[in-house]
Amino acid sequence: MTTTRRDLLRFAGGAAFGAFLTPAPWRLITDTALWSENWPGIPRPARGEIRTKFTHCSLCPAGCAVRARCVGQQPVALAGVFGGLCPFGVTAHHLPYHPARLRQGPVKEAAAAVAAAIAKCGPRERVAVLDLRPGRTASWTYRRAMAGVRNGTYIAPAQPPVSVNLANARTVLSLGAPLLDGWCSPANAFAARDRFRLIQAEPVESRTASLADTWLPIRTGSEQALALSLAGALDTRDAAERTGLAERQIVDLARELKENGPALVIDCRMSQNVVALNVDLGSWGRTIVPRPEAPVPAAWKTAAPPAELAAVPDGSIRVLLIDESAPGEYLPWNEIQKKLVSGNPLVVAFACSREGYGQHAQFVLPAAAFPEVTDDLPAAVDAVAPGFRLATPLIPAPDGLVNPVDFVAGVAGLAAPDALRQRADAIHASGKGKLVTYADGKSAAVKEVKADEFWKALNAGACWTGDAAQPGRAPGRDFSPAAEAAVPALTAVAAELAIADSPLMSKVYQESNLRLGPDRVAMHPRSARECGVEDGAKATLETSAGQRRVEVMIDSGICPGVVLVAARPGFEPGQAKVVRI
Amino acid sequence: MKIRGKILFLAGAMTALGAGWAGFPRVIYRSRPQPVDFSHKVHAEKAGSQCEDCHAFRDDGSFAGIPALDKCAGCHAAAMGTTAAEKNFIEQYVTPQREPQWAANARQPENVYFSHAVHVKRGQVKCEQCHGPQGSSDRLPPYQVDRISGYSRDIWGAGGRPGMTMDDCVACHQKQGLEHSCLDCHK
Numbered sequence: 001m002t003t004t005r006r007d008l009l010r011f012a013g014g015a016a017f018g019a020f021l022t023p024a025p026w027r028l029i030t031d032t033a034l035w036s037e038n039w040p041g042i043p044r045p046a047r048g049e050i051r052t053k054f055t056h057c058s059l060c061p062a063g064c065a066v067r068a069r070c071v072g073q074q075p076v077a078l079a080g081v082f083g084g085l086c087p088f089g090v091t092a093h094h095l096p097y098h099p100a101r102l103r104q105g106p107v108k109e110a111a112a113a114v115a116a117a118i119a120k121c122g123p124r125e126r127v128a129v130l131d132l133r134p135g136r137t138a139s140w141t142y143r144r145a146m147a148g149v150r151n152g153t154y155i156a157p158a159q160p161p162v163s164v165n166l167a168n169a170r171t172v173l174s175l176g177a178p179l180l181d182g183w184c185s186p187a188n189a190f191a192a193r194d195r196f197r198l199i200q201a202e203p204v205e206s207r208t209a210s211l212a213d214t215w216l217p218i219r220t221g222s223e224q225a226l227a228l229s230l231a232g233a234l235d236t237r238d239a240a241e242r243t244g245l246a247e248r249q250i251v252d253l254a255r256e257l258k259e260n261g262p263a264l265v266i267d268c269r270m271s272q273n274v275v276a277l278n279v280d281l282g283s284w285g286r287t288i289v290p291r292p293e294a295p296v297p298a299a300w301k302t303a304a305p306p307a308e309l310a311a312v313p314d315g316s317i318r319v320l321l322i323d324e325s326a327p328g329e330y331l332p333w334n335e336i337q338k339k340l341v342s343g344n345p346l347v348v349a350f351a352c353s354r355e356g357y358g359q360h361a362q363f364v365l366p367a368a369a370f371p372e373v374t375d376d377l378p379a380a381v382d383a384v385a386p387g388f389r390l391a392t393p394l395i396p397a398p399d400g401l402v403n404p405v406d407f408v409a410g411v412a413g414l415a416a417p418d419a420l421r422q423r424a425d426a427i428h429a430s431g432k433g434k435l436v437t438y439a440d441g442k443s444a445a446v447k448e449v450k451a452d453e454f455w456k457a458l459n460a461g462a463c464w465t466g467d468a469a470q471p472g473r474a475p476g477r478d479f480s481p482a483a484e485a486a487v488p489a490l491t492a493v494a495a496e497l498a499i500a501d502s503p504l505m506s507k508v509y510q511e512s513n514l515r516l517g518p519d520r521v522a523m524h525p526r527s528a529r530e531c532g533v534e535d536g537a538k539a540t541l542e543t544s545a546g547q548r549r550v551e552v553m554i555d556s557g558i559c560p561g562v563v564l565v566a567a568r569p570g571f572e573p574g575q576a577k578v579v580r581i
Numbered sequence: 582m583k584i585r586g587k588i589l590f591l592a593g594a595m596t597a598l599g600a601g602w603a604g605f606p607r608v609i610y611r612s613r614p615q616p617v618d619f620s621h622k623v624h625a626e627k628a629g630s631q632c633e634d635c636h637a638f639r640d641d642g643s644f645a646g647i648p649a650l651d652k653c654a655g656c657h658a659a660a661m662g663t664t665a666a667e668k669n670f671i672e673q674y675v676t677p678q679r680e681p682q683w684a685a686n687a688r689q690p691e692n693v694y695f696s697h698a699v700h701v702k703r704g705q706v707k708c709e710q711c712h713g714p715q716g717s718s719d720r721l722p723p724y725q726v727d728r729i730s731g732y733s734r735d736i737w738g739a740g741g742r743p744g745m746t747m748d749d750c751v752a753c754h755q756k757q758g759l760e761h762s763c764l765d766c767h768k
Binding site: 006007010011013014015017018019022024027030031034035037038045050 | 585586589590591592593594595596597598600601602605609639641643690691692727729730731732
């Protein structure tokens with residue numbers, strides 16, 4: 001009897017059948033899946049004893065207190081101390097590992113190029129520092145450094161001249177300010193939210209607009225006209241034409257602000273007209289107060305004064321050092337470019353990624369990202385009392401990073417190794433205010449604490465709060481006329497403030513439509529019809545910054561005439577054109 | 582010829598069944614003894630120890646798991662009995678201050694978050710419910726590790742004791758009418 005090929009196939013068929021009745025194939029499938037979880041390179045959560053550390057989030061100027069749950073030295077979860085944290089803050093411990101994170105840069109080459117460029121500076125040419133988040137101790141160091149450099153200029157975005165007190169407000173009119181979306185401390189805003197009626201006037205039904213009691217869809221750039229009209233400085237009919245609102249709506253709004261006080265009117269920068277309108281409504285000392293600042297050493301007072309970009313002569317900056325490591329308000333690059341000298345200016349950006357001004361700089365030097373940084377936080381726009389809080393590192397910064405303060409101080413020959421400690425000592429010497437420690441929730445008068453203990457507590461996540469300033473005399477009722485610019489047929493508007501780039505939030509748009517991605521725009525159905533595009537259509541978006549291929553989303557929560565784009569650092573709203581491909 | 586074909590098919594099936602049920606476990610698992618011949622029974626009966634005396638919760642509520650050498654050395658700095666196992670333990674580990682490399686049968690994948698505090702303190706789940714009658718065993722069973730996945734064979738459960746796989750967790754939560762969403766365990 002010979003064994004044929006058919007016999008072997010029968011035996012193999014039986015074996016295959018039998019194998020499926022054993023645990024072997026099923027266990028092999030499971031084991032292979034489990035084995036793949038342990039491949040090299042797959043991150044492993046730390047195990048061990050859990051510790052709690054306190055710090056302050058430096059991702060935005062709100063500077064929320066953070067309770068970090070750490071396993072060993074590794075933070076594994078962040079939470080707020082007094083109230084919640086925003087989604088950026090909650091995921092901030094992932095930031096240092098973002099794939100777009102900068103870790104290396106040509107530091108020596110940049111330093112040599114800066115020194116050479118300064119040596120070549122003409123008599124009318126400037127060396128300037130652009131600080132996106134003024135008011136920090138680092139900002140004071142920049143100012144001191146620039147005071148020691150010939151034609152040194154310290155440039156910073158205009159800061160709100162006043163602070164707001166949401167807790168006292170009963171009616172809040174927000175002229176495009178993302179009140180519930182990072183404009184001020186989220187915990188403060190939500191703690192006070194139930195006590196005030198919120199009216200949001202802006203062209204897009206933003207997250208703040210959707211959470212407001214009333215959304216007034218107004219035309220792009222008509223916020224100042226509405227403020228002037230509410231103050232009686234602009235004819236209501238004229239304001240109605242500019243804003244796209246009905247006259248009746250403006251009249252009713254003005255009445256509500258007067259009758260349901262204390263009222264608070266805000267816009268992104270608390271502009272002159274908005275402050276004057278608040279004064280007009282009797283809100284001075286109640287819902288708006290002068291902006292406080294923590295004491296600084298007397299020797300620092302000779303520092304260079306802050307200058308706004310508009311005040312710098314065009315074509316005058318030879319060397320521009322941009323501190324982008326503490327994200328704040330991005331100035332449009334077109335405006336910055338006008339201020340640079342025409343022949344070979346040098347721009348150095350200190351940043352955590354190349355996404356911002358790094359695209360335009362000759363040198364991008366890597367800076368520490370939260371939670372690696374040691375920095376202080378200036379008083380937030382909703383802080384009625386001065387404060388001093390430190391963002392202390394939860395994890396060590398990797399080698400190869402540059403401290404922008406050290407770099408700028410080195411350029412100017414300024415020795416400022418412990419400016420934060422000097423500032424803390426000046427605050428302690430003032431003897432004012434109290435020290436709040438989050439670990440035990442206790443507060444102690446500064447007078448009762450020794451200077452070393454004060455510094456140690458600040459580094460352990462405590463917060464100094466000064467005495468609220470007396471409101472003093474209200475500023476004059478001084479309105480500046482709103483520019484009557486021609487309204488373009490279609491205006492590009494950014495979706496939200498680009499305060500930080502959280503891996504979690506930047507992933508959302510890749511998996512859903514919850515957030516606009518860089519290749520999507522949203523338009524009102526009527527605007528889309530006028531442009532000849534429909535939902536899901538491929539189109540080209542043309543703005544002054546260039547053009548990009550995009551996919552169109554139809555959203556009736558956007559005013560006609562507006563095309564909503566994802567926020568980009570330095571994006572400037574302006575005329576846009578959408579052309580179907 | 583038809584009968585010959587059936588016999589061959591059946592022979593193939595039987596061979597695979599034998600290999601799959603009897604041979605496969607011997608091949609897939611590698612066995613190794615625990616570093617110390619430990620008797621839970623002796624500790625429970627003679628020393629009157631409870632589970633939580635050694636497998637304690639830390640002050641922050643997290644579970645310490647298998648006790649560290651310090652805990653053992655608290656009683657066994659010197660021999661308390663005459664057994665060879667204790668003598669060996671003191672000589673090999675306590676005196677040179679060397680941590681025994683215990684092999685944890687209940688080790689879970691890194692992406693699993695399991696809180697003993699929630700189950701034991703809040704849910705009043707008994708240790709035996711998941712770990713079986715370990716507390717009354719006279720010697721530790723050999724640690725059988727899956728050569729491919731690297732996890733203990735014990736994870737799959739045996740002898741009437743439920744396993745410690747995701748399916749087992751979900752089944753228990755369903756039975757108790759408790760939450761069993763992904764984020765409960767996979768943070």
